[in-house]
Amino acid sequence: MPVGPGKYDDLCTYARETAKAEGVAMIVLKGINGSGFAVQGSLQMTMDLPRLLRTMADDIESSLRRGVV
Numbered sequence: 001m002p003v004g005p006g007k008y009d010d011l012c013t014y015a016r017e018t019a020k021a022e023g024v025a026m027i028v029l030k031g032i033n034g035s036g037f038a039v040q041g042s043l044q045m046t047m048d049l050p051r052l053l054r055t056m057a058d059d060i061e062s063s064l065r066r067g068v069v
Contacts, residue, residue: 012038025049 008028016024023041039046063069 006038007033007036008038009040012040016040025052 008026008031011028012024012026015021015026023045024039025041026038028037029035039049
């Protein structure tokens with residue numbers, strides 16, 4: 001995973017501060033700067049992120065199989 005600011009880091013910071021959140025994981029698809037992602041949070045949040053993303057992917061696939069879009 002890249003370390004340091006990326007092309008959507010400013011937007012990620014805005015989302016985190018506006019939500020008063022401890023962390024944010026943002027995925028941008030075909031944005032003004034192309035597709036990309038930004039993650040801000042504690043080491044523990046970053047370590048938990050792969051499990052969370054796998055759960056999200058499973059939920060999305062399940063919804064698609066049921067025809068829920």
